[in-house]
Amino acid sequence: MMMLFAFAMHLAQQMLAHARLLEAAEVASLAVAAQNEPTQAESEQLAKAIVDFYIKDNVGDLAVSVDQDACTYASGCMQEAGELAPSMQTDVVVQAKYNSWLAYREIGIEDQFELKGGSLSKRYLPKPVDVYFIVDFSYSMSWSWTNGEPKFDIVKETLARVVEQLRLYNQYNQDKSRIALIGFNKYSVRKVSGKRVLYNMDIYDTTTETVARMFEDKPPASSYYQYYDYYYPKNFHDVPLTEDYDHFLAELDTMTANARYAGTHSWQGMLRSAVVSNEATNLNPDQVFIVLSDGHDNEITYNGVRTNRYLKMLVNSGLCQKLFDNMRSKKGRHGEAISVKAGVIGIDFLLDKESNGFYDCVGEKNIYHASQGPDVYKYILQMLNEETGRLK
Incomplete structure (x- = not known):
């Protein structure tokens, strides 16, 4: 019973933390996508600031990465994907470490655990x-x-x-x-x-x-x-x-x-x-x-x-x-x-x-x-x- 209780508590903590992490990644992805002419450093700084605001119970620094990829006529992406307008896809990935509410090494629940999640936003761009x-x-x-x-x-x-x-x-x-x-x-x-x-x-x-x-x-x-x-x-x-x-x-x-x-x-x-x-x-x-x-x-x-x-x-x-x-x-x-x-x-x-x-x-x-x-x-x-x- 104790092992089952510990497992349920740990699973609940992970699910709540992961949901919050995904929400933070989604908001960060939308915010980065909405920018005009940002540098890579500016995009990463904005994403990290938003994620830091959302996630307060992590241990140490959050790892945040931002990747942007354009889908245009010239690249052939639009034709292949059947898109009607060029777009910019913004992928924000967040990795965080947490202290476990309960540790139970006998069933693999360590003192700390890591979670990773991301969100992809698409911004449709002006056509030439x-x-x-x-x-x-x-x-x-x-x-x-x-x-x-x-x-x-x-x-x-x-x-x-x-x-x-x-x-x-x-x-x-x-x-x-x-x-x-x-x-x-x-x-x-x-x-x-x-x-x-x-x-x-x-x-x-x-x-x-x-x-x-x-x-x-x-x-x-x-x-x-x-x-x-x-x-x-x-x-x-x-x-x-x-x-x-x-x-x-x-x-x-x-x-x-x-x-x-x-x-x-x-x-x-x-x-x-x-x-x-x-x-x-x-x-x-x-x-x-x-x-x-x-x-x-x-x-x-x-x-x-x-x-x-x-x-x-x-x-x-x-x-x-x-x-x-x-x-x-x-x-x-x-x-x-x-x-x-x-x-x-x-x-x-x-x-x-x-x-x-x-x-x-x-x-x-x-x-x-x-x-x-x-x-x-x-x-x-x-x-x-x-x-x-x-x-x-």
């Missing part, structure tokens, strides 16, 4: 993305927001903040997130041999033909438009898809939106984005198209009728459906399926549902109204769906 910012460079973008801030200055500051966020996400991925800028007013503008050149992406007579040939590049606009800067200014240019963020920001810094006679033809940006995205290679799994604009499209004459619904006509002819389906038909750089997201942010501007083609292009739930500067950044991150990760 390709982001196409389709930005309005009409004259009104130089005007002040209702709170007095110049709209284009806010856009530039916001894109700089997004770049810094992408730098943070890139630490988790061998394949880096990339960013492109596609500007528009009445024209598209590119930098050719160091000079800005106007391009008209809409050179056909009908919306049907324009959409049918949307992935074909277009020749530069005629010399009349190239040199008549007063009416056809060149104060911006495209920045191709790049992971060189410093180059992107340096190019953006040279751009303005203060050209007095620059109107808004948003279809120029959408048609140009079709060419740029179609020509892109080594695609990341998420393709994101974000339009930033502050006003209605200007009226044009189509089939002898003045209209401000030209984008809507192009969308009804299949512009956006064809653009997004084309991207979904491709494969990512590691053979993975492509996801496409798109949205429009009205810069101090409410889009009209009846006339504005973007409602039919991206869907009403992806139309945002930025009533103040911080809203722009908030909505961009919301569309990117890039969080600091979730724990499991």
Whole structure:
């Protein structure tokens, strides 16, 4: 009876101690996984501090080890495991020594015993993305927001903040997130041999033909438009898809939106984005198209009728459906399926549902109204769906 009693007491002590040890390891594992950019020493220090807080009845120092392993596209782990997003696994193992409540050497119960346990946490990481910012460079973008801030200055500051966020996400991925800028007013503008050149992406007579040939590049606009800067200014240019963020920001810094006679033809940006995205290679799994604009499209004459619904006509002819389906038909750089997201942010501007083609292009739930500067950044991150990760 005494041996049975001693055995039961020892087993109960071990079970209670082991449960507490596992709980401490789990909390430590979650805490380490939630950190941003920790060193190995910092991770181990945090884990040990948490375990020390939980376990008070041990003898001597606790032995705590932390091991982290990334599961990414490039390593092949995601494909093998069938994961939908890259992840970081954090394994915390704890070893502790205890004094036995009762010692009974005749049945193998010594004065002290050791226990070991661990916990594995998984943090899902941001996927690498390709982001196409389709930005309005009409004259009104130089005007002040209702709170007095110049709209284009806010856009530039916001894109700089997004770049810094992408730098943070890139630490988790061998394949880096990339960013492109596609500007528009009445024209598209590119930098050719160091000079800005106007391009008209809409050179056909009908919306049907324009959409049918949307992935074909277009020749530069005629010399009349190239040199008549007063009416056809060149104060911006495209920045191709790049992971060189410093180059992107340096190019953006040279751009303005203060050209007095620059109107808004948003279809120029959408048609140009079709060419740029179609020509892109080594695609990341998420393709994101974000339009930033502050006003209605200007009226044009189509089939002898003045209209401000030209984008809507192009969308009804299949512009956006064809653009997004084309991207979904491709494969990512590691053979993975492509996801496409798109949205429009009205810069101090409410889009009209009846006339504005973007409602039919991206869907009403992806139309945002930025009533103040911080809203722009908030909505961009919301569309990117890039969080600091979730724990499991």
